[in-house]
Amino acid sequence: MTTTGTATTGTATSTETDRVIGYSRAINEALAEEMRRDERVWMMGQDIGRLGGVFGLTRGLLEEFGPLRVRDTAINETFIVGGAAGAALAGTVPVVELQFADFLFTAADEIFHKLAKWRYMHGGQFTMPVVVRLPSGVVGGAGAEHSQSLETIAMHVAGLKVAVPATPADAKGLLKAAIRDPDPVLFFEHKGLYRVKGPVPESDEHVVPFGSARIARPGADLTVVATGLMVDRAVAAAEQLAPRGIDVEVIDPRTLVPLDIDTIVASVERTHRLLVVHEASRTAGFGAEIAAQVQERAFFALDAPVWRVCGTDTPLPQDPELEQACIPSTDDIVTAALALAAI
Amino acid sequence: MEVYRQVVTIRFAELRIREHVEKEGFGGFWHPGIGQEGLQVGAVSAMQDDDYLYYAHRGLGYAYAKGMALEALFGDLLGRRTGSTGGKGGGTVHFADASRHVLGQGGTLGSSFVMGAGTAAASQLLGDGRVTVVFFGDGASGRGTWHEAALQASVWKLPVVWICENNGWALSARFTEQSPTEHVADRAAAYGMPGVVVDGQDAMAVHDVTSEAIDRARRGEGPTLVEAKTLRIRGHYEGDRQPYRDDPVLGDEIPDDPVHRLGEDIADDVRRGIEAEARTLVEQAFDAALAAPRADRSVIFEDVWA
Ligand SMILES: Cc1ncc(C[n+]2csc(CCOP(=O)(O)OP(=O)(O)O)c2C)c(N)n1
Numbered sequence: 001m002t003t004t005g006t007a008t009t010g011t012a013t014s015t016e017t018d019r020v021i022g023y024s025r026a027i028n029e030a031l032a033e034e035m036r037r038d039e040r041v042w043m044m045g046q047d048i049g050r051l052g053g054v055f056g057l058t059r060g061l062l063e064e065f066g067p068l069r070v071r072d073t074a075i076n077e078t079f080i081v082g083g084a085a086g087a088a089l090a091g092t093v094p095v096v097e098l099q100f101a102d103f104l105f106t107a108a109d110e111i112f113h114k115l116a117k118w119r120y121m122h123g124g125q126f127t128m129p130v131v132v133r134l135p136s137g138v139v140g141g142a143g144a145e146h147s148q149s150l151e152t153i154a155m156h157v158a159g160l161k162v163a164v165p166a167t168p169a170d171a172k173g174l175l176k177a178a179i180r181d182p183d184p185v186l187f188f189e190h191k192g193l194y195r196v197k198g199p200v201p202e203s204d205e206h207v208v209p210f211g212s213a214r215i216a217r218p219g220a221d222l223t224v225v226a227t228g229l230m231v232d233r234a235v236a237a238a239e240q241l242a243p244r245g246i247d248v249e250v251i252d253p254r255t256l257v258p259l260d261i262d263t264i265v266a267s268v269e270r271t272h273r274l275l276v277v278h279e280a281s282r283t284a285g286f287g288a289e290i291a292a293q294v295q296e297r298a299f300f301a302l303d304a305p306v307w308r309v310c311g312t313d314t315p316l317p318q319d320p321e322l323e324q325a326c327i328p329s330t331d332d333i334v335t336a337a338l339a340l341a342a343i
Numbered sequence: 344m345e346v347y348r349q350v351v352t353i354r355f356a357e358l359r360i361r362e363h364v365e366k367e368g369f370g371g372f373w374h375p376g377i378g379q380e381g382l383q384v385g386a387v388s389a390m391q392d393d394d395y396l397y398y399a400h401r402g403l404g405y406a407y408a409k410g411m412a413l414e415a416l417f418g419d420l421l422g423r424r425t426g427s428t429g430g431k432g433g434g435t436v437h438f439a440d441a442s443r444h445v446l447g448q449g450g451t452l453g454s455s456f457v458m459g460a461g462t463a464a465a466s467q468l469l470g471d472g473r474v475t476v477v478f479f480g481d482g483a484s485g486r487g488t489w490h491e492a493a494l495q496a497s498v499w500k501l502p503v504v505w506i507c508e509n510n511g512w513a514l515s516a517r518f519t520e521q522s523p524t525e526h527v528a529d530r531a532a533a534y535g536m537p538g539v540v541v542d543g544q545d546a547m548a549v550h551d552v553t554s555e556a557i558d559r560a561r562r563g564e565g566p567t568l569v570e571a572k573t574l575r576i577r578g579h580y581e582g583d584r585q586p587y588r589d590d591p592v593l594g595d596e597i598p599d600d601p602v603h604r605l606g607e608d609i610a611d612d613v614r615r616g617i618e619a620e621a622r623t624l625v626e627q628a629f630d631a632a633l634a635a636p637r638a639d640r641s642v643i644f645e646d647v648w649a
Contacts, residue, residue: 040469044464068467071499073495074494074495074498076491076495077491078488078491078492079457079460079461079491079492079494079495082457082460082488082492083457083458083460084461085457085461086446086455086458086460086461086463086465086475087461087464087465088465089446090395090462090469090475091465091469092465092469109451109454110454113451118447119646120647121450122427122438122439122447123428123432123439123646124645124646125440125441125447126439126446126447127649128649183648183649
């Protein structure tokens with residue numbers, strides 16, 4: 001997605017209903033608006049205060065909300081997430097930032113056990129309204145432990161909701177929904193999208209409900225399901241395929257838990273072909289899950305097997321060019337779609 | 344007197360559970376807290392009603408002292424619908440009571456270090472004047488979560504008190520072989536917080552030390568680490584024959600029994616009256632829990648999402 005329309009630098013002062021602002025700015029706005037709306041909302045993480053976050057997402061929030069609501073922590077992921085769990089039990093709504101989604105693993109017990117299961121284990125007596133913001137995906141040479149797409153891992157443990165916004169409007173609307181959600185949400189922000197701009201409704205009440213997929217591009221011949229950075233690449237691939245007589249529909253699920261499988265199935269029933277595209281490694285990725293669900297629900301609608309175009313089953317090399325070779329390119333999607341359409 | 348009543352009630356509850364485990368070949372794990380009731384009640388009696396509690400896995404003294412009903416606790420142990428977790432908790436490690444500010448427990452040791460600090464951070468933000476008390480064992484003190492929680496709580500001066508029940512053992516591991524220092528409390532200095540060692544068999548001494556720590560926390564002066572020295576009377580779980588133990592296995596002999604200590608100053612007839620009442624209370628609650636319906640399979644889908 002690139003800048004469209006006449007708005008310029010994406011400041012929040014624009015008065016147009018759909019201003020064009022950056023994905024980062026959209027996230028920052030969602031945080032500020034929700035903190036203004038609800039005094040119980042607060043944030044902690046490393047370098048989020050004075051610095052405004054390593055990617056600048058929390059800039060200006062310390063100044064507006066003060067050091068009790070925008071708290072810099074030590075380098076202590078187990079505290080950031082586990083502390084958020086404990087703070088949620090005491091009636092607050094913590095939104096915490098891990099500097100990189102990869103650090104899920106340094107706080108794994110806190111995420112997969114405490115956030116995901118506390119409510120269940122204790123007979124539903126507590127809610128766990130925690131949002132964990134997770135800068136995710138490749139960004140240009142951040143290396144194997146700073147570049148992963150781990151959303152599938154989050155999907156496998158019941159109790160966590162999983163959001164994967166692909167546009168500035170969804171980044172804002174889904175984050176607001178996440179903060180208002182009584183369940184724990186892992187919010188995967190794609191680092192490669194932070195500087196991308198797009199139209200974002202001005203309204204304070206721009207909330208995107210979980211479990212509602214977006215049709216990023218309508219089409220009649222083949223369905224592509226893609227998330228995050230892959231949505232733009234899938235749409236670009238669709239534009240290349242259109243003149244070649246293949247009308248591709250691109251669906252962005254926006255949240256993987258809950259997953260809007262109905263919209264995907266309905267699309268496949270119209271197009272009869274499905275390609276799932278994700279940046280995460282191929283093996284046991286969410287593409288496999290979507291493929292399985294679609295064949296369970298729409299086997300007779302399929303004219304071809306469900307295919308996947310995915311990241312390689314390798315750690316990500318640090319070199320920015322090699323790193324790109326490990327995730328699907330627009331060309332990869334075009335090639336796969338052509339082959340799939342020919343079956 | 345009230346402390347004595349609670350400690351005696353918990354002792355009878357411990358004995359009733361043991362009887363059940365022995366007679367019925369109970370399938371779950373029960374980590375007996377027998378002999379540690381005094382320190383549990385002593386510490387909790389220093390808390391206010393709306394202070395937050397994270398208990399440890401040994402016994403049920405803390406939860407009862409914080410006001411949870413025995414029947415709900417037994418119900419959890421027995422997998423009954425009337426348990427505080429509605430039958431899903433099983434065993435006792437996950438009982439909870441939001442109305443009593445008993446926030447529950449995780450199955451992974453040490454998770455409550457960070458959660459407790461976070462709860463205290465919420466109290467600090469809300470200015471609700473509440474203190475969070477977190478119990479843990481000497482074994483759990485080895486977890487890295489301790490370091491992260493203690494460091495941040497001390498820097499932020501969070502209203503939290505950590506109470507180590509040092510019973511000398513972590514399953515088969517002796518504390519003396521797992522710690523480079525004589526006391527867990529010695530580690531407090533590294534975080535700029537007070538570390539206090541107290542005789543865990545002396546309920547009133549634990550009460551005093553905990554009161555001081557709670558007051559300090561409430562005044563905004565930050566966390567304290569309390570270490571109550573106690574003994575593990577039974578095995579890691581009821582039924583554990585402790586083949587790893589080379590010193591004499593303690594049976595029913597409870598050295599320096601906290602119950603006796605507390606009873607010393609109470610007139611015989613009053614004491615007997617309290618004991619008789621406690622025994623009845625425990626028997627009735629246990630019978631009621633046994634008679635309550637078991638949770639059926641439908642509960643497994645409850646409470647995944649809010
Ligand atoms: C993170 C984690 N590691 C290991 C265990 C298994 N485990 C449960 S209790 C226990 C011993 C705990 O010893 P301590 O903390 O001293 O408490 P005590 O049982 O003596 O009361 C162990 C090893 C666990 N539950 N969680």
